[in-house]
Amino acid sequence: MLKRLIPVLLLILCLSASPFAVMRASAAPAGPSRIDAVLLIDVSNSMNKSDKNNIAGEAMKMFIDMLSAQGDKVGIVAYTDKVQREKALLQIGSAGDKQDLKDFIDGLDRGPYTDIAVGVEEAVKVLENGSDPGHEPMIVMLADGNNDLNESGSRTQSQSDQELSAAVEAAKQKGYPIYTIGLNADGKLNKSILSGLSDETGGKAFTTDSADDLPQILSEIFASHLKLKVVPVQSITANGSYQDVTVNVPNSSVLEANISIMSSQPVTAKLTDPSGKEVAIPSDDVLLSKSSSYSLIKLLSPEQGDWKLQVKGVPKDKIDINLVFNYDLELKIDALPSAKYQKGDTIEIVSHLFSNGTQVTLSNLYQDMKAVLLATDTDTGAVQEIPLDNSGAEFKGSFEIKDSHSYELKVRAEESSFYRESDVLKIDAKTGAVSTAPAATSGPAGEEPLQEKETSNTLYFIIGGVLLLLAAAVVLWMLRKKATRGFVGQLVVEVLDGNTGEKTYPQYKKLSAFRGKFTLHQLLQLAPELKESEKVVFTPGKNDRLLLRSGEGISVERSGRAADTSRGLELKSGDRISVPLQTVDKTILLEYLI
Template identity: 95%
Template sequence: MLRTQLCPRTTKNMLKRLIPVLFLILCLSASPFAVLRASAASAAPSRIDAVLLIDVSNSMNKSDKNNIAGEAMKMFIDMLSTQGDKVGIVAYTDKVQREKALLQIGSAGDKQDLKDFIDGLDRGPYTDIAVGVEEAVKVLENGSDPGHEPMIVMLADGNNDLNESGSRTQSQSDQELFAAVDAAKQKGYPIYTIGLNADGKLNKNILAGLSDETGGKAFTTDSADDLPQILSEIFASHLKLKVVPVQSITANGSYQDVTVGVPNSSVLEANISIMSSQPVTAKLTDPSGKEVAIPSNDVLLSKSSSYSLIKLLSPEQGDWKLQVKGVPKDKIDINLVFNYDLELKIDALPSASYKKGDTIDIVSYLYSNGAQVTLSNLYQDMKAVLLATDTDTGAVQEIPLDNSGAEFKGSFKIKESHNYELKVRAEESSFYRESDVLKIDAKTGAVSTAPAATSRPAGEEPVQDKESSNTLYFIIGGVLLLIIAAVAVWMMRKQANRGFVGQMVVEVLDGNTGEKTYPQYKKLSGFRGKFTLHQLLQLAPELKESEKVVFTPGKNDRLLLRSSEGITVERSGRAADTSHGLELKSGDRISVPLQTVDKTILLEFLI
């Protein structure tokens, strides 16, 4: 039985365990190397926070009768990294049918949870685009990481179909949509729209307007079969990558060779998507001629009814041989998207002010994992230009940069006493990168913004800066130690009375009939300290066994689940270890099969 209060002895023991941890925090915060660690972390490759916004109204039955939309969305999820990308899902009609908060992907199981959610979506009557867009924006507002790249991917036919017997008017819907799009624009949430036009009734203007206003892109197609290709384009566009068409083949029943060229050692992942209407099998050989198992430690495989996705992790540079075998006469499309660990930065300008007639020397470098790339062949394989925009006139000058060494360099002459924006763009066949923007005011002679100088070696500071920084670190660290200790004691005392946030979606599956109850949304705010699953099920006598499952508040708005001996809790189809507390974050789904009755409790935690 879990205690609702901590006794003094327990509190003392916990403090004993906390003191070494707090001391470690003090040392780390006081260390001058903390700054270097933070800098390295900021150089990590871009992560995506994506909300998949899906119209599930009945009209989509005509536009997408084979549910290729769901398959395409699942392929998009498979293309994401398992190292921190987030995905949320909003399915709407004239209301939010189902929703999944942003889930941080850390494993193949997390991806499977998202794909299972998509498979479980049902159709409904009527359509109100504003409802979907507004909710997608809220999902990003509530869970997007400031360091990630947020985006909304919307799949719809662009037409509203409001319930005539309801109180909602088209004018109200339009006003709400305008407000939602404005919020997305202000917060930097680009909306990528995909319009299905199989029945010829697509409202292109609405969807194109959503994308134009928010900085996304609009795609249209007459065939749902094009969706996997479009989703690949969106994924690539958002991360400044390019889809590389490998080739299309007509299957002949035997293995056919396809060359996949990995251009350099900065490739984090190579996503090979194989689209076909019939099942395919594949073999893979690395550049040394060694056959590589699919799947294996460095080769991931995801399969569906319409695609296969092979993901190579940190692949060796060179030509890989892919062998594909399909059903005779089946058309197989193969595309390639690389994910790079590369950034492009402009060196700080040598002068703090410039005027008409001055010439500015521009130098730009590639960075991998926070370190400057010094391999000249990587620069030579790319084309780089300086994009100089006269913001007074709107004119853009494109100046080729020299790439003969381990840098991109060139010059720009200021022709007028105007404001200018300068940035470097470098690209090759599979990706492009853009640097930060330098803003120059040639009217007053000021460089209003500039990236940090890179000429000083990493970690080197002036002597006075080091001494004052170290003193400041120790002072701040001491204060933090006192604050953290005080907060820790206060938190332990308050643990027993902590409240809960969010809600639990509850369904009961009958093992005899296979029938499942309608989802019930149980708000958790009424519980304090702890509650049992039996309480959540309104103390139904036949489900008394569920009182062995106990929930307590966790950190960061999460739940901790513990269960007694004799009851099993499953996650992703496998029994979970709850002895030390199973942590549930928003979007997590679990099931609890009961032993005394042939029923399974299905739970999803949402915030």
């Protein structure tokens, strides 16, 4: 079968390497911003005091609810002085995926010691191993900032500090900002450690001892990472009747509107669209998430205009409401008419908004925004802010090169609910060169510069040749992979004692050493008392999944129910199962991670 596919693969890859394919690829629409987030949580026993009301759990759940209904990725690392539990990046495709993440959070256990370096280092690895290059990576850390090492162990504070410094440097180099939420219920927060992590990596630091602060904190984190703004909505004091709150959707480029409602008492809500029609909560385009301390209403691709939210709470209860919009908008500077600029030249700057890769031509969107050209003289450090004209369906202005210096130019446009920044143009007036070209434009933005036209065909054929070589490499790689098919990922193993109720610390068993098949008994290092587990056999499945089969007299449970393994039980990343061993009254708990 593979031999018959090889010519087809080569043909497809050769076609993709043609100049025409390169031109099509350059015009491919960009999708909305996606987040790859690792939620990093301290689950040591000290958190029973610093987070006695489990604010961390509520924060993680609310953050998950605020993420897009589809496309974002979330991983979880729970640490003490070791990695207590871990969940690799899971791409959200449904409400069920979000619920799986919340169930994982509810199942986290405590441990006796704390080593911040262990958690940060593992969070960075999770992003390294699973983050999409086109997504926005981030780490959200919930902790009290204090280390508590095992005095009887060999680990020293100096070693921990060194590893933390290395992990932070890795996060900084790879562009992984760390947003910290310091939990301070007992007043023993080590604020300097957490703020240092955020400052070093380009994140932000927050402190709280109450769940009441969560909507504002998480909205700020979410907005900061995606270049959004939190839209203030006036708090209300409930009177037992429905009270009106206006939610203005400013334009048609809003992908999602996140309305978070925080109250210490139960709250009910009604929603009316801009036409005056009541919309059910939840419904196809309105999602509802609730917990013990918040409700989050998510409007999907909402109609532009004023929506009316009616909120009813217990009399005298304070109800806080936050609003964050998610946009599908990019800001790009049009291609410059010349490839060289020197002292005395004036550069005409034109910038456009793009939605899903298509240039936005609605002039009212531009007119609702304020745009400036930020020109930095990198020789002197001086920054010039030049207002841009927004009277049409574009932002335009000019910049005069006054000295033979190097300059960095970018456009920033903002309105009340979001802002966008263009890529940076680097102009070296000493040599006259534009060192990095602006993002490509399309549509009515203008013609391609002459020099770009002259060099584009050569560039296309060079890229085509490279892609042909890559095509051959891919085919050889596929053949080798087929011949040495093995396993990917790892299984997290815990053993629960049915007599004492004690559970071992999780062990992470990498599967790359196995080929063809392996048994659970092998994974358990052939422990004689667990010989019964040799009846559970794993083989490779399609799409990096595992297939499990069990022999007679042994059962496998998933989600508390016995699973049918006669034809092979398929496990994807994040799936959890348990295998009760009757002869020793122990249960093997397994989670598959990629």
